Amino acid sequence: MLGEPIRDRRAERHERTKAEILDAAWEVARAEGLAGLTLRDVARKVGMRPPSVYSYFDAKHAIYDAMYAQGCREFLDRGTRLALTGDPLRDLTTGSRMFVEFCVEDPARYQLMFQRTIPGFEPSAESYALAVQALEAMGARLAQIGIADPGAMDMLTALTTGLADQQISNDPGGDRWLKLVDEAMEMFFAHIKNRTHGRTH
Amino acid sequence: MLGEPIRDRRAERHERTKAEILDAAWEVARAEGLAGLTLRDVARKVGMRPPSVYSYFDAKHAIYDAMYAQGCREFLDRGTRLALTGDPLRDLTTGSRMFVEFCVEDPARYQLMFQRTIPGFEPSAESYALAVQALEAMGARLAQIGIADPGAMDMLTALTTGLADQQISNDPGGDRWLKLVDEAMEMFFAHIKNRTHGRTH
DNA sequence: GTCTATACTAGGATAGAC
DNA sequence: GTCTATCCTAGTATAGAC
Structure with missing residues (x-):
């Protein structure tokens, strides 16, 4: 046959x-x-x-969901391609710059992945799993740098999404906040070094 | 008659x-x-x-516009009511806490005022003037604290909107990022003190 | 399997009767 | 000032042509 x-x-x-x-x-x-x-x-x-x-x-939301998954895959991919050196501050800056640039280069994608502005849209379980995977990869990289404290991670995500958000909202196409990424990471790094050496608050 | x-x-x-x-x-x-x-x-x-x-x-957007103006007026009002002490870090923290709480307590308002996610909506000239007024009031308060450098102001807005954004997106109703406001302001304050004393970068 | 025609519903907006 | 009637656009479901 x-x-x-x-x-x-x-x-x-x-x-x-x-x-x-x-x-x-x-x-x-x-x-x-x-x-x-x-x-x-x-x-x-x-x-x-x-x-x-x-x-x-099946529906418009299924398109949003596929776009969401695509965004996650692209983000994961860029995380893999990061050229890390072993120097904590340098690598932290490299990673944050990648994140902010990723957000800024496509505001629609940023809105889809990191804001929740489409009424009724929630990523499917499969797509969300990709997002979790991306988050975990980022967490692993940070742990390697020496940032494992949840509070420190939350501070870092606030700082980087804040830079991306302001860049997109208030200076689209420009670099007013983009160029602050290096300085922000210096600030953050000095802060957590300070925290681990002695004073807890 | x-x-x-x-x-x-x-x-x-x-x-x-x-x-x-x-x-x-x-x-x-x-x-x-x-x-x-x-x-x-x-x-x-x-x-x-x-x-x-x-x-x-006249239109749905006119309702959005009136809501926008109302949000600006409320924000201006809260700025007026701030109990400032003259101590820079303390006042900075008070102001930032007010801002983040203002954002977090009404995500719909936050989205309307600080994100641009409604296709075609732009505040009218009158409403936008209120927003500018609110921004200027905030700038004046920061100048009093000793923060006049535009780069420092941009860094501060990134930090505060980032905290608000993460709180709204990832822990609605909670306080995971809200409770980081004080620490964030210590970090920021230490950073700009460092900058003005000597090294420019 | 792929596409179209058709129709239904929700939502923004306008015209005109009362 | 409020209503009814109507129109347009958009998302969606179904039936059927090819």
């Missing part, structure tokens, strides 16, 4: 179309704002009628 | 109804998310049909 083909060309085509729709969704979200994303715009961009999109994604 | 009445009862009633609609809008925004605000929900809450709301606000 005939063997089944190794490659499923139909499935491959389906995946390619899904990817095409996702790319279009990112374009629309960047242009119109994340909440301004409409299936009609996406459909038009890929040359379909709106209902056809449902062959690939 | 008859003098015109001093009070315009009709206008007063109109203003009262406007205020009622605004209150309802805040309730809906808090319950459904800022972007989940619908005129229908607001109308139902005040006992009107949706089109009747247009007698009071």
Whole structure:
């Protein structure tokens, strides 16, 4: 009897179309704002009628979810590529710079991943698992640097998201807060060194 | 001839109804998310049909705008009420605590005032003037404390909005980041003292 | 499997009767 | 000032053509 083909060309085509729709969704979200994303715009961009999109994604939120997962994967990937040296302050700065740049370079993605502004959207369990994985990878890197105290980690996330947030909200396209990342890490590093040496408060 | 009445009862009633609609809008925004605000929900809450709301606000964005202005006025007011002592670190902490608490106590308001997530919404010139006024009042207080350097102010806004943002996004209703405000201000204060004494970088 | 036509509902907005 | 009726856009479901 005939063997089944190794490659499923139909499935491959389906995946390619899904990817095409996702790319279009990112374009629309960047242009119109994340909440301004409409299936009609996406459909038009890929040359379909709106209902056809449902062959690939069950609902608009499923598109958001796929975008969310994609963002997580990209973030994980960049974490892997970080060129770390073993010098704590240097590596801390490298990591924070990567994070802030990641946020700033795509505000729509930042809004999707780190803010909760789409009514009713919550990442699926699978997508959220990716986010947890990314967070854990970051935690592991920080532990290597010597930052394991939860309070210190919370302070650091506040500092880096604050820099990203202000850059996006108040100086889009500029570098007014981006260029403060190095100084912020010096400040933070001096602070935690101070804390571990003696005074607890 | 008859003098015109001093009070315009009709206008007063109109203003009262406007205020009622605004209150309802805040309730809906808090319950459904800022972007989940619908005129229908607001109308139902005040006992009107949706089109009747247009007698009071030209458009949905006009409601957002009035909410924005209201938020600015409340923030200005709290700035006025701050009990400052003349001690720089103490006053800095008091002000930052006020800011973070203001943000955290109403995430919908925070989103409206400090994030730009409603597609197409921009505050009117009048409302934005209030925001500028609030910012300037804050700048004046910081100058009194001895923080006039723009870079230092940017660092401070990043730190405080970051604390607020993380608290709202990752621990709503809790105090995981709220309780870091004092420590953050110590860190920041030590840093700028360090900067002004000698090394520029 | 893929796409379209069609229709339904929610929501913002306008026109006109009362 | 408030209502009813209406229109447009958008998300979504279904049926059916190919």
